[in-house]
Amino acid sequence: MNRKVIIIGSGPAGLTAALYTARANLEPLVFEGSQPGGQLTITTDVENFPGFPDGIMGPELMDLFRKQAERFGAECYFEHVTKVDFSKKPYTVWVGDKEYNAESIIIATGATAKMLGLENEKKLMGFGVSACATCDGFFFKDKKVLVVGGGDSAMEEATYLTKFASEVVIVHRRSEFRASKIMIDRAMNNPKVRVMWNSSVVDILGSQEKGVHAATIKKTDTDESFEESCDGIFMAIGHKPNTDLFSDVLKTDSNGYLITASDSTATNTDGIFACGDVQDHSYRQAITAAGSGCMSAIDAERYLEDNNLNK
Amino acid sequence: MADNVKEYSTNDFKSEVVESDTPVLVDFWAEWCGPCKVIAPVVEELANDYEGKIKFGKVNVDDHNMVASEYGVRSIPTLLIFKNGAVVNQIVGAVPKEKITAILDTVI
Numbered sequence: 001m002n003r004k005v006i007i008i009g010s011g012p013a014g015l016t017a018a019l020y021t022a023r024a025n026l027e028p029l030v031f032e033g034s035q036p037g038g039q040l041t042i043t044t045d046v047e048n049f050p051g052f053p054d055g056i057m058g059p060e061l062m063d064l065f066r067k068q069a070e071r072f073g074a075e076c077y078f079e080h081v082t083k084v085d086f087s088k089k090p091y092t093v094w095v096g097d098k099e100y101n102a103e104s105i106i107i108a109t110g111a112t113a114k115m116l117g118l119e120n121e122k123k124l125m126g127f128g129v130s131a132c133a134t135c136d137g138f139f140f141k142d143k144k145v146l147v148v149g150g151g152d153s154a155m156e157e158a159t160y161l162t163k164f165a166s167e168v169v170i171v172h173r174r175s176e177f178r179a180s181k182i183m184i185d186r187a188m189n190n191p192k193v194r195v196m197w198n199s200s201v202v203d204i205l206g207s208q209e210k211g212v213h214a215a216t217i218k219k220t221d222t223d224e225s226f227e228e229s230c231d232g233i234f235m236a237i238g239h240k241p242n243t244d245l246f247s248d249v250l251k252t253d254s255n256g257y258l259i260t261a262s263d264s265t266a267t268n269t270d271g272i273f274a275c276g277d278v279q280d281h282s283y284r285q286a287i288t289a290a291g292s293g294c295m296s297a298i299d300a301e302r303y304l305e306d307n308n309l310n311k
Numbered sequence: 312m313a314d315n316v317k318e319y320s321t322n323d324f325k326s327e328v329v330e331s332d333t334p335v336l337v338d339f340w341a342e343w344c345g346p347c348k349v350i351a352p353v354v355e356e357l358a359n360d361y362e363g364k365i366k367f368g369k370v371n372v373d374d375h376n377m378v379a380s381e382y383g384v385r386s387i388p389t390l391l392i393f394k395n396g397a398v399v400n401q402i403v404g405a406v407p408k409e410k411i412t413a414i415l416d417t418v419i
Contacts, residue, residue: 035349042346078353139379
């Protein structure tokens with residue numbers, strides 16, 4: 001069946017695009033990807049989404065987003081798109097062997113936490129190495145953990161981890177943080193938190209059987225290296241956009257973010273729109289993602305109308 | 312909760328999982344874990360798909376932390392697949408159904 005619109009991604013951007021296209025009777029099909037609800041599903045309290053004066057839990061907020069889109073007929077599937085063909089219309093996306101066609105596509109694949117790229121990091125992921133304090137903090141009761149990074153997410157993870165860990169050490173490669181002041185204060189005022197400035201993690205020591213027991217730290221100013229004992233390491237070193245599936249067809253910037261036309265969500269390919277973190281390296285908020293998701297939906301609707309595809 | 316995914320405890324984990332004749336998939340989860348809510352319905356679907364071939368169960372890590380720590384679970388959701396009393400495979404994080412079926416098909 002030829003769809004009018006397929007949405008790839010299910011964070012605030014994708015689900016807002018789903019809500020708007022569903023209300024416009026475009027019967028959107030949403031492929032939720034491997035993390036339905038997106039990055040907010042691994043956070044705790046969201047304090048800055050307007051309309052929730054007391055805050056709301058990230059997973060709960062995304063559940064509400066999905067329900068609202070489904071109420072108007074959006075179909076959401078917990079499936080991961082594996083391949084696309086944007087070279088001819090209608091466009092094709094594959095989930096494994098299953099093929100789907102659509103006149104327009106909205107890309108809202110978001111971004112994924114970056115890793116350091118160490119061999120042991122991959123091997124020990126889930127065995128002491130984590131990119132999600134809210135998922136895994138529980139397992140580090142009265143343990144010592146490192147948090148790598150210097151932005152808001154590093155501060156948030158460090159603060160959250162003090163609920164469980166006996167000691168939280170923020171390892172940061174520079175001599176100052178780029179996090180916002182409120183987040184820095186919250187972390188630094190906690191007696192369990194200390195900072196290792198000008199330091200980077202160059203190796204992680206441990207095994208899948210016994211977990212992590214230490215990290216090798218290298219001082220970025222003196223080149224001196226030493227081992228720091230710890231039971232867990234949490235990565236909070238930024239994000240990379242999920243554009244691998246499209247980067248050979250759609251224009252990206254030097255960091256891999258999709259490029260959209262100014263004041264629009266149009267990519268360089270007709271009928272293909274991008275919204276949310278996959279095209280935004282500067283704001284990266286739930287509310288801005290939702291806003292651009294709405295723009296994508298309206299852009300797609302106009303495109304379908306202008307090309308007589310909205311039947 | 313579907314009745315084909317049984318809640319295991321510290322008390323019956325040995326008899327239900329370790330001493331089971333059929334392979335067992337155990338989902339380690341907690342109430343506060345967002346990705347666990349994503350994987351739970353997938354596990355329930357799989358329990359139907361593999362009925363009679365593989366047993367499915369879950370362990371709440373808040374209530375039964377001993378079991379989780381015995382098997383080195385340090386991240387949830389974690390799916391452990393047991394065959395003849397030993398862990399033969401593990402999946403960390405919420406992953407699409409196909410990835411789990413690919414692994415389950417190797418143990419039956």
